Amino acid sequence: MSSARICPEWPQVNKSEYKGIWVYIEHQNGVIKDGSLQLIGKARELAAKINVDVSAVMIGHNLGDLVKEPIYYGADRVIYIDDEALSVYIPHLYASVIVNLVNKYKPEVVLFAATKRGRELAPYVANTLRAGITADCTDLDIDVKTRDLDQVRPTYGGNILAHIRTPNRRPQLASVRPNVFPTPPRDTNRKGEVIRESLDKLPKPNGSLLGVKPVIKGDSDLPPVEKADLVVVAGRGVAGPEGVKLLIELAKALGGTIGGSKKVTDAGWLPADRQIGQTGKTIRPTVYIGVGVSGAIQHIFGMKESKIIVAINSDPNAPIFEYADYGIVGDYRQVVQALLETLSSMRKTN
Ligand SMILES: Cc1cc2nc3c(=O)[nH]c(=O)nc-3n(C[C@H](O)[C@H](O)[C@H](O)COP(=O)(O)OP(=O)(O)OC[C@H]3O[C@@H](n4cnc5c(N)ncnc54)[C@H](O)[C@@H]3O)c2cc1C
Structure with missing residues (x-):
């Protein structure tokens, strides 16, 4: 032929x-x-x-x-x-x-x-x-x-x-x-x-x-995603390395670690070993916080066993809300900034 x-x-x-x-x-x-x-x-x-x-x-x-x-x-x-x-x-x-x-x-x-x-x-x-x-x-x-x-x-x-x-x-x-x-x-x-x-x-x-600029390196002193009890996960909704940096700050303030969706690791905003999902790591932390993550089934596969699932997304119809115990609809920058300020004032009063 x-x-x-x-x-x-x-x-x-x-x-x-x-x-x-x-x-x-x-x-x-x-x-x-x-x-x-x-x-x-x-x-x-x-x-x-x-x-x-x-x-x-x-x-x-x-x-x-x-x-x-x-x-x-x-x-x-x-x-x-x-x-x-x-x-x-x-x-x-x-x-x-x-x-x-x-x-x-x-x-x-x-x-x-x-x-x-x-x-x-x-x-x-x-x-x-x-x-x-x-x-x-x-x-x-x-x-x-x-x-x-x-x-x-x-x-x-x-x-x-x-x-x-x-x-x-x-x-x-x-x-x-x-x-x-x-x-x-x-x-x-x-x-x-x-x-x-x-x-x-x-x-x-x-x-x-x-x-393309190298991956944000601020994650290197944080534990691997499969070892942490709280994982803040960046999705494409965070729009770039600066957004990931803000989430690293949140992860540190909460004593957890940072992970990403495949879109985030493919874009080089985080290293591949921080990818959560079907072709990444499977995690079972006490708290999963997905930020700008849509909730594609391949992602859900890697985090659905988390005890408490929190989702922050500007789209109220994002599929991740179907799996979330707590959902916040809004722009992630405002929500994360508010969380960081609350954590900082809590620390001051303690
Ligand atoms: C064979 C195969 C294997 C795969 N394996 C994996 C895997 O292991 N892990 C994985 O994650 N994916 C995997 N994928 C990809 C998966 O299908 C999705 O494409 C991916 O999970 C989507 O990533 P995301 O949620 O970050 O991005 P998107 O789907 O683009 O979602 C971005 C979200 O951000 C929200 N958003 C936008 N702006 C803001 C804002 N300012 N504030 C708040 N929210 C905002 C949007 O509403 C949207 O819901 C796989 C796909 C295939 C085909």
């Missing part, structure tokens, strides 16, 4: 232009995820079969010597971008940068670790490239004649293993569950090429988010 018959609106790709195997290197707080290192090992095996190189791709800020690590684990080359605009993980910004690199270098395979971030990022990249993706693979092989990646993953509840191929598109993208492949040994004597790319040399990422 030709690709023209499958997706007539997608431009044809010239497969012979694409060469080499890429591994996207996920890292956080100066540490590379094991899943990414394990993929370098597998990529080496695949690359040897079709006689190509393994490149590791890293993006972020203040990467320092971390960029050499993929070489120690088996990569032939590291292509990286170090830029302040990438200091906060924002899925569509990161995806856009990876897409631009792929379009420049044209690798035939791009692998992602199927971590929380990898599962989010890889489909963004695949969709933009019109390439398709096989998510959550448990094994990989490559056909030496066609150079098609054999992407293996369980299906039908794990009863059968599907072997998925992408014969008509390039690059071939797959995410792979961490720990299905061993981590290769680290050898600091290995040598490789390190290429620094810059955002200036690439087309501007979609959405022009280069002006």
